[in-house]
Amino acid sequence: MRGDPVSWLMIEPGWTVVASDGSEIGRVEQVVGDAEKDIFSGLAISSGLLTGLVGKARFVPSERIRSITERRIELDSPSDDVDRFADYEPAPEHVRR
Numbered sequence: 001m002r003g004d005p006v007s008w009l010m011i012e013p014g015w016t017v018v019a020s021d022g023s024e025i026g027r028v029e030q031v032v033g034d035a036e037k038d039i040f041s042g043l044a045i046s047s048g049l050l051t052g053l054v055g056k057a058r059f060v061p062s063e064r065i066r067s068i069t070e071r072r073i074e075l076d077s078p079s080d081d082v083d084r085f086a087d088y089e090p091a092p093e094h095v096r097r
Helices: 079-084
Strands: 014-017 024-034 039-046 058-061 065-071 072-075
Touching: 024 079
Parallel strands: 014 072
Antiparallel strands: 014 024, 024 039, 039 058, 065 072
């Protein structure tokens, strides 16, 4: 049983990311969006055996996310597509004046 859907605002680092075929492809590293404006852009995910320690995080756009349930994100693409997602490049911090 997969559970009930939850809001993108509930997603936390470490949640499991699975492909459309059900295989685990990584973990959430960062949620990308603006909570104040309720704009969900996507997720930075890490994949592989050393999740988060080796390699760059990949950016998964929100439109590629099929469902969000407690501790689990399901994508609309198969596991072999994960390498096609772009590397995640965080936006630079705003400079305070």
